[in-house]
Amino acid sequence: MQPDQRSLDVTSPEEIAKGFTEARAAGRSLDRYPGTPPANLETAYQVQAAAIAAWPDAIKGWKVARVAPAFSAQFPEERLIGPAFARNVHQLQNDEIAHCPVFDGGFAAVEAEVVIVVAADSPAGKSDWTADSVIPLVRSMHIGVEVASSPLATLNDLGPGAVISDFGNNWGVVVGPAIENWQQLEAIEVETFIDGKSVGRGKSAIKAGPLGALAFTLNKRAQQGEILRAGDVISTGMITGVHDIRIGQQSRHVFAGFGEVRVQAGRAAAIAA
Template identity: 75%
Template sequence: MSTEHDTTGSSNPQDISARFTAARAAGQSLQAYPGMPPTTLDQAYAIQAAAVARWPDAVAGWKVARVNPAFAAQFPEERLIGPAFAANIHRVAAGEAARCPVFDGGFAAVEAEVVIVVAEDAPAGKADWTADTVLPFVKSMHIGVEVASSPLATLNDIGPGAIISDFGNNWGVVVGPEIVNWRELETIAVETFIDGQSVGTGKVAIKPGPLGALAFTLNKRALQGTILRAGDVISTGMITGVHDIRIGQQSRHVFAGVGEVAVQITKAAGR
């Protein structure tokens, strides 16, 4: 596991968030973590909050990911979240490919995921949701893709604190065709292809997977003093793995019995 960082840099959330958001705004990469990586969840989410405040776009949803078990003692939550901004939500119909930017020289990957659209505003302060009690908040469930990208190529290697601090390593959520019969399904088998070559297979269990991720996000946002709102999209976690991808490549994600969704990777440009 890499701990590469700028040892001359700050641990101040404002300083770190400023450097990450400046790199993202310019479409540029970073050679090292811009300061001292956060060592606690509180530090990591403080940087994330500072970065969200700096970014000139509305948060339109959240990505959810599992915390690597190797870091469980240091970051003792089963999942982490990161913001998905309105400009990075891509809704595509069957047969279309979403065009999604990534940072040249940074981290870039695609992950097949189930995406939930939130049905209604959550009540403030309630933080005891479970996979069994979140059903009223599911407006629709879709096949989809998270496009993970950061200006820092080693972000994932540093660990969950670094991932959380840089928007959860998110730079796109693709919302594909609806899973109209999701209430009748226990699992969905999924396969991911990049440029026509199979790179991973997996199976998602609806209740502990997507519904559990929605419950975690509802609880986390409540504890952070805010709520999920109607229309928010929740990208609920990888199914076939985290698959590195390069600018110019295309991925295709096949959800058995449901459909497929495709992504064309482009180069992130400055804002």
């Protein structure tokens, strides 16, 4: 008698985390989810925590994304978070192009986002932040890009539990020029191009978007018994959409009145432990 395949798919958070972190460290893709995708937020963040504990790099910030309405009953939070590691945070100088790795055969996309740099360590245990009360914790606000990449090409299709479990599908945060007058802005408009072709336009309300994302991250980390650190970067959510990118392609993200950010996608290579 053949064993029930479903029983073979049920693995511990540590085993799922190992499947993803080993693939990421080797720079290789996965042909299936390494176990059963988490069915709830608690399990998803348990996998994420196990993966963070196993990863040989320091956390330098967090990516934030909204939970799609289709998944809101199963995953009842408005947003999700995932870690951004130090080697994948790219600080641009002048007209530099950010060279960012993505997984060949996996998921790879770019997202124009506003990036917040945290001003100070957040107070431990405080979990009632709002878009208004976070303002003193904003050191600076920047135009930027999240590079979303996973060894698993179908990660996003599996829903928020799977996304959370694999570092929130993050493999890079690009920090561009500062938005000097962000406190006077109501919204920011952006257009994204890939290899010169426009692929999306959008607008983000500063209070509901970036500041709301920072508040969510602070509250989520406090609920996890952790804090944000001074200098952490928070990639606050897509503005023009999630745009697939292939190795060798270049994206350009134009923030009206504030400049642009360019990203060159390269092949993720194996990394040293």
